[in-house]
Amino acid sequence: MSARARLARAQEELVRALGTGAPVPPGFDAERVRASALALLDKRRRLVQRAWPGLASALNTDFAPRFEAWAREHPMSVEPSPLADGRRFARALEAVGCLPASLTPLLQDFDARWRLTGEGELVPRRGLVLSLARVGEARRWRLVLRLPGGQGFTWWVSRGGGDSQGTGHRG
């Protein structure tokens, strides 16, 4: 085995222990490695909290334990981006029905600007974006139109009633 291959194996064992809670490789001070893993998780959570203040406040005291549980299962596989990390976390919450309905508009606006790739990277959307989302249990829909260049429009639509109202913004 080459020097690079040996180093790759040793580094991978350590990164798995730090990121996923895999066993600490022999010879290391296990307590110190675990302290380091906790510090890394804490840093990842704080960065997502800062990038997604609305998500953190909607989940309130659930945010930290839920994020940390998810993060341990989902180590970062692409270059770390708190925006992408937070969006993947929100998607995971949605999949298990734990995403607060109040976040739908925030995520809809975000998704009108960014696309999450299969690898988990964020790519800015170009061109025309049209998106329709149902907000909460009430029969209210939110329509978002984003023009090439970034100008955005939002309409709220209630089924059965003509209370359609629109707002426009740039960004």
Next chain:
Amino acid sequence: MRTLGGVGLGWRRELALFIDRAPGLGFVEVLAEHLPSSGRLPAALEMLCERGVPVVLHGVSLGLGGAAPPGARSLERLARLAERLGAVCVSEHLAFVRAGGLESGHLLPVPRTEEALEVLAENVRMAEAALPVPLALENVASLFEWPDAAFSEAELLSGVLARTGVSLLLDVANLHAQAMNHGTDVAAVLAAVPRERLAYVHVAGGVRRDGLYHDTHAHPLPRGPLELLESLVARLGPVPVMLERDDRFPPPEELSSELDSLRTALTQGATRWREART
């Protein structure tokens, strides 16, 4: 090459106004990962460049201590950014950040073995060849160490300097953390830094928690790093030095006072340096 001087500060969006108004700032350091790959640079940063404030481009994701060679795309991106900013140099870390397809999100220490040092040196030479400006490498702090180290931290730094053309970015806060957490011989590390190979110095705050020192860049500056800075200057004479603050940004007067404490340490170290020469 243009050289750095005086007391600087790490450029962050939250500090842009402070930096714009700060009198006599020697230089700023900009995080490569916070800048767009294409399109416009932040306006406040463009203004600083136009004013002629020297800029260093600082990367955290190259992972030069990793088993894999540095990514060609990452190096190209750094090279382009360095050119756009007119950067004096690019700095990165003596660390690895990813392995086996996983990102650690952190700067992890490299094993202190001959084999790992060889791989590191090869990666560093590749990075040097790909960058349009000189490369400086920073010592990192870690809560744990690799087992079976074949040499000391000081010898690791000397080894990299001997095998490559890079300069050092000596982080005295990281050195302080290593001394607190692992009993690293700080005098040996300071003695391993030749003046002509020292690009600049980092100072930052941290906090002691559960018996371990954490280099957070989010807490007030303790005495330890300042004392190391003074000792370094007493040995080498005045060096460019900057403060890193990444979180829990303090009010302007507190930040100014921390920059002043850097200036004081510089002055006191320089006095000792001059006295020793006469």
